[in-house]
Amino acid sequence: RRIPAIRSKDLTGQLCKALKGCLSISDVLKNLELQGLLLRERDLILLTKGLAIASSLESVSLAHCPIGDKGLETICQSVKNSATIRHVNFTGCSLTWRGAEHVANVLKHQAMRRHSEAWAESLRYRRPDLDCMSGLRRITFNCNMLVGDRGASAFADCLGEDLWLKALDLQQCGISNEGARSLLDALQTNTTLVVLDIRKNPLIDHITMKNIIERVLMNGNSSNSEYKWLASPSSKDTLKSR
Template sequence: MIDSAKMRRDCAADFYSHYEYLCALQDSVPLPAVRSCLREGVLDFNADRLRSVDWAPLLGTLKINKDLPLVSIKSFFQPWLAETGSDRSKVCRSRVPAIRNKDMSFQLCKALKCCLSTSNALKNLELNGLVLRERDLTILTKGLNKSTALVHLSLANCPIGDGGLEIICQGIKNSITLKTVNFTGCNLTWQGGNHMAKILKYQTMRRHEETWAESLRYRRPDLDCMAGLRRITLNCNTLIGDFGARAFAESLSEDLWLRGKF
């Protein structure tokens, strides 16, 4: 049996070699933060540390990636810390990470869409703290629709709001591989709770249909192999409130498959 850690490292080496090549084309060098995480066979980095010029070779490589099992991109920038005076604000605005630029976030989502559409290896996608606008989420959803491997999706601390969640739901409701989603701290209200409740009801109906079809063939349905979400994480969305919780409770009353909701 091939060692899984070795396989990840080999795949990361392929990613790194192409990334290094694209860096050389623009007369730059690979970023240490990217190089170090690729040694572990994954792409996991703090996006705040990348300048605009750093993104092009990375996104060009990510766009054609078919090997990495995990892509995790984080941002911890807090713009409100700069709102104490005009001079200080000017200084801090000059230090706003490139990833906070709307064109850069769109280019990132375009690259992720291509990666999701073609990769049979990408099982975990984690975007933490990124500002994702409607057009970003729309293009990302196209990739989610086409993914045949994604198991875990996290948009933790991305302030997508109810409208953004509704867009994402269109990309995940028919997924046959996705098992867990994390929408912690996404600025959701009871309307976002309703969007998730509708997804649960839709998937429950499809599972019942599949169970019924299997019973007609005198087979015992394999509940563990059925498509649909198993875990939903909604921490730090206090505005979901009682109304949103009630919608969840109603959708869960007939769901025999969902194992965890936090």
């Protein structure tokens, strides 16, 4: 059986090279979506170089591209320093708890940078506008069953004091009560997160899930948030991610 042309090494390499060129010159491209492509290390390095110099990009989706933890670590090198990227979608990317740790480290890095910016603003007797600061606002990590409780704990560690992330999607991530409780503990001090989606994790009991959902709904009760709850992945999407 012949390999589809779009999955060949040459074509994915040419595609990522072209995207790098486009990202380096475009000041209007806001969303980049690559779905189900077999991206190799050299492809991801090219893509990362493009992301690092993109001036207008707000959303990056690599849904169902099996990049694994190592590939995600490569992508995170440019995401963490981006002044414009606000949403990343790594649904079904063959990620484990290590991938969750890579993204959690991005959140910690960005939080430190924004705290410095806020401090500088306060020294000028200005009130910092948190919503205008750069950094991630939504992380979609659905359908990565090996994230598990250790991955949930990695996210929880940086959520407790985070003032910027608005939505974290963790459907079908192999999380049990242990991981859910660490997330619930983080919500005791986090008043910013308005979506923490742990549905489709059957090892989480109903009461714990209800407590988490109620808590984030309380955070978002002031207005109609631009951050919506995503539809549950279909069974077809789940099979794709395996």
